[in-house]
Amino acid sequence: MPWQTRTIEQRLTSMSRSAEQRLTAQGHMAEGAQIAANSVLGVILKELAGQISDLDGHLAWRGDQLQPDTSELELLERHAGRVNIFRKPATLAYGDVTVTGVEGAVIPAGTRLQASAAPGVVFTSRAETAIAGGTATLTVDAGTEGAIGNLPAAAPMSLVVPVAGIDPAAVAAAEGITRGVDAETDAQLLSLLLFRKRNPPRGGKPADYVRWTLEVAGIVAAWAYETEPSRGYVTVRFLLDPAAGGPIPTEADRLAVLAHLNGHEDEVTGQPEGRPAGMEARAVLVDAYPIDYTIALDDDTPANRAAVEAELAAQLLLDGAPAVTVRVSRQREAVSRAAGETYHRMTVPAADIALGVNQYPVVGAITWEPY
Structure with a gap:
């Protein structure tokens, strides 16, 4: 049965009754007499009850820290780190933006844009681009990590500083600005840790491929299949975080997953990790x-x-x-x-x-x- 921690009042009552019985048995108190709360002994017992209650609370807290699903954040990360699992960091969103302007006008690299749908986020163009046919497409990166930098297709944007010959208004291109993912939550980190504990590394079993796939930024679910399409192969299917443009991944995501499966460096040991020699990994888009x-x-x-x-x-x-x-x-x-x-x-x-x-x-x- 679970251990029942008593309250200070329950502990004080128990200690007082025990002391009264002992003092009565030794002839120091009359039968039926009680220790007065404001007496020296009553004050000492009350202080002891409080101190013991603090110890009980600390022991209960320490017990919670022994298990990852009840531990606090700092201890959860230490539990995960012991088996080489680390919180996936936030990533920057990126994508294309359509601008209009005078034919031949140049938008310099480093041009900054903003959007009301992403308050406080500044988007910076990667390369110099010229207007051709009245429009130009800029590839931009968000300056703030996380999902806050994601924008849907046709989201209105504007130049932070005017550029000669370029209209101040712009829009996110057809695929929007995506791939901005918030840092992994405590629940997601715990889920990965519990999966690792329930499925310890076994030299390339399907669970290993699932774990490796989930290590890739933005991937939130994965499934691995042995002997597909034939012996010597392991096929992985996976999903992208909806906040980063998912759940359906793209070819770029498939290549990132495949590269990670084929070999990556362990963050702690620095040793190579990934598919065993003689096996072929396949990453398939759903x-x-x-x-x-x-x-x-x-x-x-x-x-x-x-x-x-x-x-x-x-x-x-x-x-x-x-x-x-x-x-x-x-x-x-x-x-x-x-x-x-x-x-x-x-x-x-x-x-x-x-x-x-x-x-x-x-x-x-x-x-x-x-x-």
């Missing part, structure tokens, strides 16, 4: 499988619609995996969980959806009907 919905809300407002869409996306990210069967009951549960929803009716999808091995479910078009 394709988005849009799931369309037809939903009627009793209180159909823009805010409630947005809440429903967010819950559906979160549910698919939680349940999704290659070759998964998307359960319609789980989708209805997600809609019911949305803030502002009281009653709803979902007619599409009407049945579970079985996906292929390279398919991953994402929210498609939502048709809103009257309730």
Whole structure:
């Protein structure tokens, strides 16, 4: 049974009764007499009860620090560091921006832009570019790490300092500005640590490939398959953080994962780590499988619609995996969980959806009907 830590009052009562029994047995107190709270002995017992309670609390705290899932942040990072797991740092967003201006006008490298959707973030162009056909495309990097630097396609931007011949207004290009990822959260770090403890390194088993893939910045889920497509191969499929433009990864992400699987340096030992000799690693991109919905809300407002869409996306990210069967009951549960929803009716999808091995479910078009 679990250890029950007593309160100061419970401990003081227990100590007082014990002292009274001993003093009575030795003839120093009358039968039934009690130690007065303001007596010398009463004050000493109260102080001792408080000190012992402090020790109990410290021992309970120390016990919590022995396990990573109950330890505090500093100790969690020490637990993880002992098995070479370290918090993934935040990354800078980058992407293309479309600007307009006078034909032949030059935008110098280092030109700074800003966006109201990313307050406080300054974006800097990488290279000098000239206007051709009325427009130019700049590749920019965010100056602040994390998801705050991400911008959707067509997000309005503007030059921080005017450039001759260049219109002050600009927009994020079709793919937006992405790949900005916040530093790994405590929950994510703990999840990786627990996965490592439950799946210790075994010289190239599938769990090793999953762990290596999750070490790559921005990757939030991974699956590894032995002997696919044949003996001597391990195939990995993975997802990108939605905040960085995911969950569907790109070719650049695939190449980054493959390079890490083929060999990387251990952060602590400095020794090479990765796929064993004689094995071939494959990183395969999953394709988005849009799931369309037809939903009627009793209180159909823009805010409630947005809440429903967010819950559906979160549910698919939680349940999704290659070759998964998307359960319609789980989708209805997600809609019911949305803030502002009281009653709803979902007619599409009407049945579970079985996906292929390279398919991953994402929210498609939502048709809103009257309730």
